[in-house]
Amino acid sequence: MIDPNSDRAAFQQLADILRDAITSGALAPGAPVSSEERLRQEYMVSRTTVREAIKKLKSEGLVVVEAPRGTFVRRQPPVETVTLRKGDNVTARMPNPSERREHDLPEGIPLLVVNRASGEAETYAADRTRVTPGP
Amino acid sequence: MIDPNSDRAAFQQLADILRDAITSGALAPGAPVSSEERLRQEYMVSRTTVREAIKKLKSEGLVVVEAPRGTFVRRQPPVETVTLRKGDNVTARMPNPSERREHDLPEGIPLLVVNRASGEAETYAADRTRVTPGP
DNA sequence: TCCCATTTGTGCGTATGTATC
């Protein structure tokens, strides 16, 4: 499963395996990912390697870690729509810690920034928001 | 500088210190961040702790690591504008590895996904793109 | 060209704390 002699790092290979399982649906939203210890045994790597892989998936927004319950495939929350008016624009970036608290954002979820023509900026959790042009 | 007895983890405290330096402008875009070894000595923590802090800032899009040259404060690339038409919508998420390669995205930079009314989806590097409603 | 110091990447082990079950 994992080739220590590959030029691709072991933790990357493990992340790839788990990512495939998630995106293919083999691991459904809400499903638990094997514990660090189980993954360590199954793939014959160190716990460090397992944790690096999990951290990668977390940064991609694919899993949430609920210590010490376990690691789970992210569920998709319902999406709300924000409407753009003329002169507005939208960008996205990663939130700072204060913004993460404010929006209750898990790691790996970007912030949608809506800059209104008035000069004010509104921020939204990207996993819960869709932006459309005004009617 | 770093309080080992604080309830805030050491690596978080270090990330906070470096983040402040960057957002305040004390560390300008393009400027090198001290090496892991220097930070380790300066703040009296392990290399693991330093690396956790750097990884945090990377996931926030604040720094780029150019091994083995060093770690640098991110420069802001020029921004291009994408126009939304009626029936389109925009979301954002973190890219998968293939998308990161395709757009040459550093870590910590989200992907802007423009879903056209036609059903096609376009993706853009969030740090180089601004989306506006059509005329 | 070659050597060397620097720096980051990766991986191992270990230990302690804390929250959940």
Add this chain to the structure above:
DNA sequence: GGATACATACGCACAAATGGG
């Protein structure tokens, strides 16, 4: 209370790439 599981933090080692002399 005990077992499990994740968070944090320390140590060490080697590889690979860069840059200077």
